[in-house]
Structures are given as C-alpha cells and as structure tokens.
Amino acid sequence: MQDFLWSNDGEIIKRLQNKIEQLKLEANSKATFLIDKSGQMVASSGDSNEFDATSLAALVAGNVAATDGIAKLLGEKEFSVLFHEGENEHLNITLVDGKLILVVLFDDSTSLGLVRLKMKKYVKIIADILNESSPNNSIHQDIFSDITDEDIEKMFRKGS
Amino acid sequence: MSFINYATKEINFKIVYYGPGLCGKTTNLQYIYDQTDPTQKGKMISLSTETERTLFFDFMPLKLGEIKGFKVRLHLYTVPGQIFYDASRKLILKGADGVVFVADSQKDRMDANLDSLENLIDNLRENGFDYNTIPLVMQWNKRDLPDIESVEVMEEMLNKRKVESFEAVAIKGIGVFETLKSISKAVMMKMK
Numbered sequence: 490m491q492d493f494l495w496s497n498d499g500e501i502i503k504r505l506q507n508k509i510e511q512l513k514l515e516a517n518s519k520a521t522f523l524i525d526k527s528g529q530m531v532a533s534s535g536d537s538n539e540f541d542a543t544s545l546a547a548l549v550a551g552n553v554a555a556t557d558g559i560a561k562l563l564g565e566k567e568f569s570v571l572f573h574e575g576e577n578e579h580l581n582i583t584l585v586d587g588k589l590i591l592v593v594l595f596d597d598s599t600s601l602g603l604v605r606l607k608m609k610k611y612v613k614i615i616a617d618i619l620n621e622s623s624p625n626n627s628i629h630q631d632i633f634s635d636i637t638d639e640d641i642e643k644m645f646r647k648g649s
Numbered sequence: 650m651s652f653i654n655y656a657t658k659e660i661n662f663k664i665v666y667y668g669p670g671l672c673g674k675t676t677n678l679q680y681i682y683d684q685t686d687p688t689q690k691g692k693m694i695s696l697s698t699e700t701e702r703t704l705f706f707d708f709m710p711l712k713l714g715e716i717k718g719f720k721v722r723l724h725l726y727t728v729p730g731q732i733f734y735d736a737s738r739k740l741i742l743k744g745a746d747g748v749v750f751v752a753d754s755q756k757d758r759m760d761a762n763l764d765s766l767e768n769l770i771d772n773l774r775e776n777g778f779d780y781n782t783i784p785l786v787m788q789w790n791k792r793d794l795p796d797i798e799s800v801e802v803m804e805e806m807l808n809k810r811k812v813e814s815f816e817a818v819a820i821k822g823i824g825v826f827e828t829l830k831s832i833s834k835a836v837m838m839k840m841k
C-alpha cells in the first residue's frame with residue numbers, strides 16, 4: 490500500500506487555500522473547493538458552514554470517478570471539465586494535473602465564460618504549487634509512533 | 650491514502666466495506682450512523698436504487714477523538730455488492746486505507762462470498778494495493794439466521810490471511826462496532 494501523503498505540509502495547504510479564495514473573488518463566484526480524487530476536501534473558500542463540505546467532497550469525487558470511467562470506456566483519455574447547470578446555481582468542475590478536483594459554485598451574477606477563464610488560470614497556478622512540493626513521509630510517523638491499543642479505544646469511547 | 654492536513658490538524662482515513670450483494674454492508678453503516686452522537690457524525694449519503702440496493706456507494710464521516718492534537722476522522726464507504734457494478738467498486742477502492750470484508754454466513758451464499766473475495770483481490774491489485782498487506786478485517790454476518798456455515802468453515806474458506814474476524818448480526822448491531830474498532834486499529838497501527 491502506498492502511504493503517499495502529498496499534503497503533509499501545512500504551508501502548502503495554506504497556499505492552496507489562499508489561491509482558491511482568490512479564484513472565488515476573481516470569478517465572482519459563490520464558493521470554490523479543492524478536492525482530492527479519493528474524496529477528501531483539501532481546501533475550501535470562505536463560509537464552509539453554509540455547505541456540507543465533507544459530503545460535497547465525497548459526491549464530487551464519486552462524480553468525477555464515474556465520469557473518468559465513462560471516458561475510459563469510450564476510449565477518451567479524460568473528460569477534463571464537468572458542468573452541472575441548475576435553475577439558480579451551477580457547478581463547474583475541472584481536474585488539476587489529474588490529481589485534484591477544482592470546483593466552482595456560481596450563480597447568474599457571473600458568467601460561465603468568466604468562470605472558465607479564471608479556472609484555467611488557477612489550474613495552472615495550483616498545479617505549479619503541487620509540483621514544487623515534494624511529499625515527505627517523515628512527519629506523520631511522529632503522530633502515530635507510540636500509539637497504543639488503549640489510545641484507539643479511548644477515541645471510540647468519546648466517539649460513540 | 651490517509652490524508653493528513655497539517656493546516657487544520659486533521660487526519661482522515663478511508664475505510665471501505667466490501668462483500669457480496671445483500672450481505673449487510675449498508676446495514677453496518679446505518680447502525681453506526683444511528684448509534685453515533687450527532688456531534689460526532691456528518692450526513693450519511695446513500696446512492697441507492699429504489700429497492701434500497703446500493704447503486705454507487707454509501708458514505709458517512711465519523712469523528713473520533715484526538716491524537717497528539719490531531720483530530721482523527723473516519724470516512725466510511727460501502728461498495729455495491731451486485732456483480733454487475735464492478736466498475737463502481739473499483740472506483741470506490743481508490744485511496745482506501747483499510748477494508749472490512751462482510752461475508753453472508755448463509756450456506757447458499759458461500760459461492761457469492763468467494764466470488765466477492767476474489768473480486769476484491771483483483772480490484773485491490775488494479776488500484777495498486779496488495780491484498781496480503783492492506784489492513785483488513787473479516788465480518789461473518791447474519792449469524793441469527795438458520796442454515797449458516799460454522800465459523801470454522803467461514804475461516805477456512807474466506808480467511809486464508811488469518812486477519813481478525815467477528816461474528817455479527819448487523820441488523821441488531823451485534824459485532825458492528827467491534828468490527829469498526831478493529832479496522833481502525835489496523836489502519837492506525839499501520840502508520841507506525
């Protein structure tokens with residue numbers, strides 16, 4: 490099993506967070522999210538209380554995975570953009586470097602054209618940040634190095 | 650792929666419940682959901698057919714306590730057990746930290762258990778995992794029914810790796826949290 494942790498560095502997450510907040514502003518959108526392909530929220534703009542970010546991440550990742558599966562069946566490399574049009578709100582979803590999923594939620598106070606343009610710009614910026622950062626597995630060992638059965642039992646006593 | 654966010658001090662583990670159709674995967678999650686304090690859980694999402702068969706996946710996030718200042722969360726998923734949903738099963742295994750294999754103890758479901766286990770081994774391999782090393786726990790479910798295999802037979806047929814296993818009656822919650830604790834231990838101990 491690969492214990493690959495690309496996000497082991499708080500600095501990187503902060504930079505990504507910062508970028509997606511900028512994207513939200515520049516695209517004049519309602520919210521922006523950056524999601525890992527396995528369904529974990531990496532960073533989200535502003536008011537996360539307004540959205541159930543955890544569920545959103547799991548569903549978007551499922552959606553992208555299913556679309557990926559369809560592309561493969563049809564012999565396409567990938568469908569790089571997904572657009573969901575609602576009555577009032579719309580979602581535009583695109584992949585960053587095949588690793589992360591960038592999501593913009595917007596309404597009619599902006600336009601799909603502007604959203605697409607800004608997403609293109611930020612896909613590149615985010616990809617550059619990811620490529621600069623090399624994963625380093627040494628830190629996480631520290632958290633779990635002396636974990637005991639009893640510690641894990643305790644987590645459950647609180648949790649249920 | 651365990652996911653550590655050093656900015657928010659969170660660690661997420663992805664645990665996937667696998668097994669043949671109707672073995673009780675969704676029932677496990679539903680019981681965990683029902684028994685968990687509202688402050689410790691998020692929404693349970695079930696993408697299912699009108700007849701309550703899992704179509705794509707069930708998902709629920711569960712907050713555990715903290716370790717060294719990091720909040721530990723589990724993301725629990727079930728796969729659809731019906732044979733023809735194989736493409737979906739493959740997708741859901743992506744990035745898994747651990748697997749619970751739920752087997753149906755009824756004698757006439759042994760073939761389905763064996764097929765599903767073989768399918769798990771294949772799909773793990775296709776996702777770059779090794780069945781022999783990924784954290785794994787077995788659950789022998791539906792122990793309340795008549796005409797079930799003995800635990801010895803279940804072990805012999807389905808648990809060649811000799812990982813921890815639990816007898817369960819998921820509809821009554823028997824064995825459900827024991828199974829969950831055991832897989833949680835297995836994934837966290839793997840981080841050592």
Ligand SMILES: Nc1nc2c(ncn2[C@@H]2O[C@H](COP(=O)(O)OP(=O)(O)OP(=O)(O)O)[C@@H](O)[C@H]2O)c(=O)[nH]1
Binds near residue numbers: 669
């Ligand atoms: N008697 C008995 N019935 C059970 C038990 N666990 C689950 N069931 C029943 O078995 C049926 C199928 O359970 P599910 O949890 O939906 O099965 P599943 O594994 O999610 O099935 P798929 O979504 O098709 O893969 C339901 O009617 C459950 O109530 C058990 O321990 N004993």
Ligand SMILES: [Mg+2]
Binds near residue numbers: 674676
């Ligand atoms: Mg199900």
